[in-house]
Amino acid sequence: MLWIALHLPHLPLQALRWSHPGFEATLAVAVAEQHRLLGVNRAARALGVQTGQSVATALSLAPELLVLPRDLRREAEVVETVALALAALTPNLVLQPSGVLLEVQGSLRLFGGVRHLWRRAVALAQTAGAQARLALAPTASAAWLLATSGITRRRMLRATACARQLDRVPVAALAELVPIAPRQAELLQALGVQRVGELRRLPRAGLQRRLGKALSVALDRAYGEQPDPRVWFMPPERFEVRRELLQRADDAAVLVATVEALLPALRGWLQLKWHAAIELSLRLRHEHGREPLPDTVLRLQLSTPSRDMNQLALLWRERLQRHALAAPVYELGLALEGSVPHGGTPGELLTGPGQTGGEHAALLDRLVARVGAERVRRFMPVADHRPERAQRGVPITDEAGLKPASAEASSALPRPSxxxxxxxxxxxxxxxxxxxxxxxxxxxxxxxxxxxxxxxxxxxxxxxxxxxxxxxxxxxxxxxxxxxxxxxxxxxxxxxxxx
Structure with a gap:
């Protein structure tokens, strides 16, 4: 097996609510939990504040530092959104508290090898707005340990090379695999153990007696000496993701870029569920002034079920460009309102005659997004002999009442177009x-x-x-x-x- 680990080192900072009162881009910000800093932004690092410091020490260095509590719920939402985007590479995903594990052995041939798959994973993570550190190894624990340890070489295809690289990992990084109590950390420091390789060379019986069996099992799983069972990620029953903007948006360009960053997660959800989208909604949350403004909800109905994210991005761009914002927007919410089971489109060597329905449906969807559904109409046959009353125009999205004309109204004689x-x-x-x-x-x-x-x-x-x-x-x-x-x-x- 082959695993890719995607670690989000700045997840506590990335999951912050940027709409917090007094929040500015140049403000020194830190995230804390139990009086210890978990993440700091660039402005805080310029003042000498570092991750791992106590809150008291950080405030003594920078009294203007804004310290916010950790938001575990929003961190879980960010990890789930990144996992859905990575589902385009493989359905075998494992969620971690600060990242995602991907089992990609079965995807190598599909994506043209390890190098192309690695680049695709990096691109998807960047599109989803994640600052990630990736690693590749034959086991899940080894990949996660390489990704979280901070070492330079993090792509190992063979077990022997992976074992040599794991031996160089600092012992402190084992806390990502198994909880290490302060007493155990003090014992390792007293023994002079700094690397994982040094720890494995210690007598196994004494190691288990002093440090517990869980640490030995975690090491065996990382080195591939024991099975490493994992619980696969199951997507939620309903797709709905949110993205808070770093700055208030009052034009369509910023909104389109944000929607395009959310579409990879939609594609992953559709692929995991074997569905195709038929209706989407976009909720715009406005900045409140003296009077609160209700959210604006835009809907997008597709003429045919689709998984084409390029087409959806184009439709949302057309839809947002013709919509006048009532007020600046600070948060977007993309939801899937309707989908149908879809097993994919079979590929053929030669395109047959009558296989242009997809292009025709894409053109209709684009026209609806540009000018509105009420201005794009289709003709519905009516059972009437009079030519001027034999059909009537209905909106393109109106499927009710579209019944075929009766045999009495039809004629074998030619009719003009x-x-x-x-x-x-x-x-x-x-x-x-x-x-x-x-x-x-x-x-x-x-x-x-x-x-x-x-x-x-x-x-x-x-x-x-x-x-x-x-x-x-x-x-x-x-x-x-x-x-x-x-x-x-x-x-x-x-x-x-x-x-």
């Missing part, structure tokens, strides 16, 4: 032939259409396909209704054009 909204009267020559840029020649027998007696819109027409001097096909008719025929027995009308 472009129907005029109002029939255009045609002139006639001395012989009664219709004129439209010249005499028209009839190309088909008469098709009589009678209907509308039930709603007061009675029509009686004889339709023909006619061709003119320009060789364009027209759909014309002669009115047979008694009122019109009595007034002008030779009245012709142009009703449509053939494409």
């Amino acid at each position: 472009w129907l005029l909204s109002t029939p255009q009267p045609l002139a006639v020559d001395d012989y009664g032939r219709p004129l439209h840029g010249g005499p028209l020649a009839l190309c088909s027998r008469a098709e009589r259409i009678e209907g509308g007696w039930f709603d007061g819109g009675l029509v009686r027409r004889d339709y023909h396909v006619a061709v003119g001097a320009d060789h364009r096909l027209r759909w014309i008719y002669r009115e047979r209704c008694s009122a019109v025929a009595a007034r002008d027995p030779g009245a012709w009308f142009l009703h449509g054009w053939f494409g």
Whole structure:
């Protein structure tokens, strides 16, 4: 097996609520737990504050330091979001308190080897907004130990090379694998043990008696001498992630970049669940002024289920660019409102005729995102013989009532692709032939259409396909209704054009 460990060394600082009152980018900030600093930002390090110091020492060095408590819940949310983004590489994920473990042996051939897989993992972590330290090793414990120890070489493919590198790891890094009590740390210091290799050379019986069996088992698992069972990560039943902005956003560019950073987590959730998205929502939390403003919720409905994150990013960009913000935004929330089971699209060597549905659906989704669903319409057939009432336009997202036309309303005779909204009267020559840029020649027998007696819109027409001097096909008719025929027995009308 082969494991990649992704450690988030700045997780306590990364999980902070940047909307905390008085929070500024240049402010010295530290995160503390039990009066000990777990993380400091760059401004605090410039004042001499370091991770691991006590709160009292840090405040003596920098009285203006803002010390905030650790937020374990938000840290877990950040780790879960990063894990969902990494699910694009493998479904075998293990959550750690400060990172993720990935079992990638089965993904090497898919991604073209270790080097390409490593680069892909780094890119996904950066896209998700995580400052990560990665390591690769044959066992999960070894990969995690290399990632958290701070040593330089962290990519080990063979067990022998991994064992030699583990021997150089400081003993203090073992606290990432098993809890080490202060008494045990004092004992190791008294023995002069500084490296893991030195600890393994000690007599095993005495080591277990003084330091406990858990430490020996953790070392055996790291070196691959004992099985290392893990609990696989199970994605939540509903996908919903949030991202707090580092600065207030009042334009679409910042919001689009934040949404694109959340989409890799959505792709991982869909792949783990074997689903495809059909409806998404984006919640914008506004900065409150004198009066609180409600959240803005934008919805995105897809014409066909999709896992294409590039297409979703394009749709959200179109949607956000045409939305006027009521107030600056400080937090985004992306949620999956609807999905369907989707096993993927089978690949084929040659594209068959009729396989352009995906491009057509993507075009429709983009039009809806750009101009709105109410302005993109589709035609719904209606059981009516009258051509002008045989179909009606409905919004593209309206699926209710889209029923096929009845057999009575259908016809085997040709119908034009472009129907005029109002029939255009045609002139006639001395012989009664219709004129439209010249005499028209009839190309088909008469098709009589009678209907509308039930709603007061009675029509009686004889339709023909006619061709003119320009060789364009027209759909014309002669009115047979008694009122019109009595007034002008030779009245012709142009009703449509053939494409």
